[in-house]
Amino acid sequence: MTLQPLLTKDTRLCISLATRPSNFGTRFHNYLYAELGLDFIYKAFTTTNLAAAIGGVRALGIRGCSVSMPFKEDVIALVDELDDSASAIASINTIVNDNGCLRASNTDYIAAADLIRASAIDPTTPFLLRGSGGMAKAVAAAFRDSGFEHGTLIARNEARGRTLATELGYRWTAEPTGLTAPLLVNVTPIGMTGGAEANDLSYSAEVVADATCVFDVVALPAETPLIRAARAAGKTVITGAEVIALQAAEQFERYTGVRPAPEQVAAASAFARTHAR
Numbered sequence: 001m002t003l004q005p006l007l008t009k010d011t012r013l014c015i016s017l018a019t020r021p022s023n024f025g026t027r028f029h030n031y032l033y034a035e036l037g038l039d040f041i042y043k044a045f046t047t048t049n050l051a052a053a054i055g056g057v058r059a060l061g062i063r064g065c066s067v068s069m070p071f072k073e074d075v076i077a078l079v080d081e082l083d084d085s086a087s088a089i090a091s092i093n094t095i096v097n098d099n100g101c102l103r104a105s106n107t108d109y110i111a112a113a114d115l116i117r118a119s120a121i122d123p124t125t126p127f128l129l130r131g132s133g134g135m136a137k138a139v140a141a142a143f144r145d146s147g148f149e150h151g152t153l154i155a156r157n158e159a160r161g162r163t164l165a166t167e168l169g170y171r172w173t174a175e176p177t178g179l180t181a182p183l184l185v186n187v188t189p190i191g192m193t194g195g196a197e198a199n200d201l202s203y204s205a206e207v208v209a210d211a212t213c214v215f216d217v218v219a220l221p222a223e224t225p226l227i228r229a230a231r232a233a234g235k236t237v238i239t240g241a242e243v244i245a246l247q248a249a250e251q252f253e254r255y256t257g258v259r260p261a262p263e264q265v266a267a268a269s270a271f272a273r274t275h276a277r
Helices: 024-036 050-060 074-078 084-089 107-119 134-145 158-168 205-210 225-232 240-256 262-274
Strands: 012-017 040-045 064-067 094-098 101-105 127-130 151-154 171-173 183-186 213-216 236-238
Touching: 012 024, 012 050, 024 040, 024 240, 024 262, 050 074, 050 094, 050 101, 064 240, 074 101, 084 101, 084 107, 084 134, 094 240, 107 134, 107 236, 107 240, 127 134, 134 151, 134 158, 151 158, 158 171, 183 225, 205 225, 213 225, 225 236, 240 262
Parallel strands: 012 040, 012 064, 127 151, 127 183, 151 171, 183 213, 213 236
Antiparallel strands: 064 094, 094 101
């Protein structure tokens, strides 16, 4: 990796807004700015005043802004345009500032849809999906828009889970007990590094054994307990490391106009995941 050039008055700023910022986006984007010789810098922020923060993006000419929960829906009223990815799920994670016009998209949805398409899974395949938060909404909508009709959303929060399932035309249940499906999807923190359930499986070993494909959106670690179990059982896997790298690459291209090569994205993602916390 080459050294970052000195900052100048012309250096373009991109930021993220989150209640609990991590280093992933900062490391990923700054790694690629240096690698590609781009006069950009990326910094993570938190805020208790979303409207003022987005006003600052517009007023200060901040080029790009990544948005995390719980801001993804509230920020819709503060931007000027939504692309199809954001409109599909009424949720934003990426804002691009074009001379004061704020254009929004959802690269989580785009990444999930691209990975589903690349996996070549038959859309008639039934699936189980655990989760009901913002990322679960993006992933479940990507399955719906990829033609998957037979899904069950598993969420302990009945209000969110049932509402999301109804919106997308899927079933809802509170617990996975007694359920199996060829395709298993985890969009909860189960298995996440540093979490209370870091060593747990979001689906039992028996349910994994009955599946053909396992998709875990957890990115840290890349090899979650669920992914390790699926690999050991010889199942096809889609990992959270793939999701986070692809969605970040989509953001990077929107901010800079440059699409990094796949090997550059992989290197940036590996670097960022190593230093993400």
